[in-house]
Amino acid sequence: MVRSRLALLVGCLLAGVVGLARVAQAQAPQAELHLAVINTTARAAAASGTPRADSSARPGDVLEYRITFTNTHAQPVRAIVLNGPMPAGTVLVDGSARAAHAALELSTDGGHTFAAHPMVLDTVNGQRVRRPATAAEITALRWRIEGAVAPGSTVTATYAVRVLDAAHPAPTR
Numbered sequence: 001m002v003r004s005r006l007a008l009l010v011g012c013l014l015a016g017v018v019g020l021a022r023v024a025q026a027q028a029p030q031a032e033l034h035l036a037v038i039n040t041t042a043r044a045a046a047a048s049g050t051p052r053a054d055s056s057a058r059p060g061d062v063l064e065y066r067i068t069f070t071n072t073h074a075q076p077v078r079a080i081v082l083n084g085p086m087p088a089g090t091v092l093v094d095g096s097a098r099a100a101h102a103a104l105e106l107s108t109d110g111g112h113t114f115a116a117h118p119m120v121l122d123t124v125n126g127q128r129v130r131r132p133a134t135a136a137e138i139t140a141l142r143w144r145i146e147g148a149v150a151p152g153s154t155v156t157a158t159y160a161v162r163v164l165d166a167a168h169p170a171p172t173r
Contacts, residue, residue: 059165076148
């Protein structure tokens with residue numbers, strides 16, 4: 001199946017998946033949590049009749065992340081937070097982060113602090129000024145699920161990153 005061949009499971013994401021699972025298990029002892037990464041550039045090439053030999057990520061490729069939380073507990077679950085990994089060598093595709101009934105928060109410091117609209121310090125004409133962070137400066141994402149997740153219900157968060165090349169490295173994470 002083309003979709004399964006194009007699913008890209010990156011080794012560096014294992015730490016993020018484990019972190020996601022710990023959050024879900026601590027807050028919902030009976031929950032399912034899945035992280036899928038799809039190379040949408042390779043998928044589009046296959047759909048147009050020019051499939052790649054493999055789905056390995058290449059510079060310029062867009063990878064779509066899909067985090068799915070399912071409440072398998074008999075009771076509603078509250079205070080669910082979904083964390084999205086941002087691997088080194090990638091940049092967030094501006095406007096791609098989505099989840100229904102969830103507040104998106106972004107980090108520019110590797111996940112130490114989060115804000116809905118993070119600001120960064122910059123130097124302009126010798127003066128330190130605060131300005132809104134660009135998509136290229138985002139280093140981590142998280143969604144705070146609003147309200148309770150009912151038994152059997154699923155919440156999905158998605159976002160996309162672009163793979164950078166050595167000539168255009170990502171900001172230091």
